[in-house]
Amino acid sequence: MALTAKEVAWVAHLARIELSEEMAGRMAGQLSQVLDYIAQLNEADTSETPPMSHAGGLSNVFREDAPGMSLPREEALRNAPESAEGFFRVPRVIE
């Protein structure tokens, strides 16, 4: 499966990763190899295998609607590069 540099650039954009053109080209080759390796799975006959969404085999795990503990605000904001007036502060997202 041959990925193009353009496809890699698009996925990088979706993931908000900055990639140089040179890097995108190199990643295209490497990612194609990874995909080819995974593609060996396609050789297995799955015509009789029901689709599955989870490997754990459990179902219907719930919690009751009972309040638990929230973090103090200082704790919640501690990892944020920037905060202001109790808010997380981020680069402006609309004009």
Next chain:
Amino acid sequence: MPYEAVIGAEVHAELATLTKLFCGCSTAFGAPPNTQTCPVCLGMPGVLPVMNRLAFEHALKVALALNCHVDPVTFFDRKNYYYPDLPKNYQISQNHRNLGRNGHLDLPVEGRSLRVGIWNVHLEEDAGKLLHPESGQSDSLVDLNRAGTPLLEIVSAPDMRAPAEIDAFMRALRNILLYTGVSDCKMQEGRLRFEPSISLRPAGQKEYGARIEIKNVGSISAVVKAVEYEIQRQTRALDSGERLTPETRLWDDRLGRTVSMRRKETSADYRYFPEPDLVEIRVDETWKARIRAELPELPVPRRLRLQQQLNLGPYEAGVLTDDRALADYFESAVAAGKASPKAVANWVINDVLRILNERQISPVAFPIPPDRLAALAALVETGVIGQPTGRSVLDDMLATGEPPEEIVRKKGLAQISDESAIIAIVDRVLAAQPQVVADWKAGKKAAFNALIGPVMRETKGKANPQVVRQLLEKRLAEQ
């Protein structure tokens, strides 16, 4: 060229739970920013979401109320996108196996019934809230209190053709959410959001035109205005030969128009895949049956029943069933068996509703018990008191908490229907007004009304007006 509008809607309702969808943080509205978060809803590494049972059952209830097919197995997916209101960089939602699909909602529009398809009903987590302080500044502020709040998404089929139809759809759907108690539907707090989509096609054409989705509409009336605006805008564009492309537009309520927002990313860009941190949910027939049994009688069937069973008009039945608590109040009053359903309906619609609005209270908090309102309606219906007196008795009931019969007795408000008492007064009035009587005899029919006033005055307004008319006519004829 005449065009046909094709209208659909995406609906989001925050569900009425105490806690978030996957963690125990509170969902209360209006708390100071970022005081209702924890490692799960902040998207910290290594945490595990656990599904809130009540939220899931609320969603299941709506799916069943909207006649959806509910598959025996449902699971959740990750919807991947980067935006600062979404701390995990993915939203846990449903895409491959929605909780409910292929349902429908029948709603009354302008005297006929319209069936609107429901493509799917699914459960997801809400995002946080972004603030953009002042234009020109270089930052945005993020409040994650709302992040992870259980959110129900309902997607309709594009089955509506006119603004009045989407208006009826929104009202009917909101009523179902309120009747089933799954959401408080407070639109001003953003807890219920409608996003209409509109496309136009030449009348008679089968293929749909370019789908325009509208966001940022804060009320039902704003949605209707936005849809009306879009139909006009697209008509003008198509008439002038413009080619429309699918896009998302923002409604500007102040200017009353929509503005272009951003290129619509195709759904493949979200790279949905099954959420590995949640297990699948099996919904068996027993579970469905229990939830179905919990469903109340829904607004539209209830409205039709009131029309048929109690012989109410569509308008009256519509107003009464618009609010479940009001309909309950009305039906208890009718069940008291004292007054006719029609008379009780008039009291509820004209007076109870007015008082509820004045006091800004819900029918549950209305201080007069339903059987007492029925008793008041009966006093007027049987002619013991007149309608205007009834109104003042209602005021007294509100002020004193006394039953209506007691107030009528204490204040001596009962109408005089006794003919012998009234006839004496009629004779006195006729004797005192010879000129008016002469006018009447000369053919001036209006003179009759000039005789009623003095009789009513003599009885301090308590004479039954119908009896007064009858007796006056009788006595004048004898003269």
